[in-house]
Amino acid sequence: MMNAATSNSEKRNFASPNVMEIYFLGTGTAVPVENHSPAGLFVVTPQLRLLMDIGPGSLSRLNHIGFSVDQIDYLFLSHLHPDHTLDLITLLQVFNSAPETVRQKKFTIIGCRGCNEFLLHIYDLYPDVFPSGYSLEIREVYRDEFLLGDLRVQSGPTAHTESSVAFRLEEGGHSLVYSGDASQQGELTRLASGADLLVSECSFPAGWQTEDHLNADEVGLIAQASNVKSLVVTHLYPPALRVDLLSQIHQHYQGKAQIAVDGLRLSLE
Numbered sequence: 001m002m003n004a005a006t007s008n009s010e011k012r013n014f015a016s017p018n019v020m021e022i023y024f025l026g027t028g029t030a031v032p033v034e035n036h037s038p039a040g041l042f043v044v045t046p047q048l049r050l051l052m053d054i055g056p057g058s059l060s061r062l063n064h065i066g067f068s069v070d071q072i073d074y075l076f077l078s079h080l081h082p083d084h085t086l087d088l089i090t091l092l093q094v095f096n097s098a099p100e101t102v103r104q105k106k107f108t109i110i111g112c113r114g115c116n117e118f119l120l121h122i123y124d125l126y127p128d129v130f131p132s133g134y135s136l137e138i139r140e141v142y143r144d145e146f147l148l149g150d151l152r153v154q155s156g157p158t159a160h161t162e163s164s165v166a167f168r169l170e171e172g173g174h175s176l177v178y179s180g181d182a183s184q185q186g187e188l189t190r191l192a193s194g195a196d197l198l199v200s201e202c203s204f205p206a207g208w209q210t211e212d213h214l215n216a217d218e219v220g221l222i223a224q225a226s227n228v229k230s231l232v233v234t235h236l237y238p239p240a241l242r243v244d245l246l247s248q249i250h251q252h253y254q255g256k257a258q259i260a261v262d263g264l265r266l267s268l269e
């Protein structure tokens with residue numbers, strides 16, 4: 001069952017047994033729009049805290065919901081565009097040099113192909129962020145499946161870029177799929193099959209011509225074909241916010257659908 005999570009301002013930790021909490025840190029694109037910041041999704045399981053994409057401002061908004069940067073166990077990167085990655089530089093700086101948050105335990109990035117090379121470019125630009133007191137592991141994925149403790153992780157290509165991936169997380173009978181940025185040439189329908197919750201990009205309104213994103217028609221068709229129990233749309237460009245996006249999606253998809261705003265919190269329990 002999907003519920004709105006309870007509001008809480010104290011320092012937060014892991015989720016209760018059999019619960020997966022989902023916090024929408026950023027539900028927009030690179031275009032500045034109120035309540036729709038660049039991409040970031042924070043997922044808390046009973047054992048792990050995962051940041052999925054790290055667009056500019058993600059770390060401030062993570063702090064705002066009561067988590068600190070040292071609580072992030074894994075960073076997932078769907079692809080390497082700036083609206084999904086810019087705060088990675090900030091994170092590395094904080095891990096190296098900020099009082100009280102210097103990182104000592106290993107940090108792992110699970111991301112699309114090209115992450116290793118991307119990090120090397122960041123170190124060229126900002127030599128001071130090269131990990132000094134901790135080890136950084138980078139695991140590049142494409143069409144993969146593995147366990148992180150009790151959490152089953154799957155990835156699959158989304159054809160937004162050559163290497164872009166979506167992620168599926170499953171634990172305790174709950175399943176969440178995050179599209180990252182996607183196009184209809186990707187494998188999102190397969191990856192999302194039967195999921196409790198699909199968090200999908202919906203960059204544009206119905207009828208909008210796009211090769212490397214999804215419009216409302218395509219999102220509705222994917223949600224229907226994959227038979228997900230519920231859909232939340234994110235990564236909304238301004239034209240998508242000017243129309244009745246849910247009606248457009250419901251032309252194709254009969255399940256529950258919702259438009260994400262920054263600060264939205266949901267839980268699978």
Ligand SMILES: [Zn+2]
Nearest residue numbers: 029081083181
């Ligand atoms: Zn994007």
Ligand SMILES: [Zn+2]
Nearest residue numbers: 079081160181
């Ligand atoms: Zn992108």
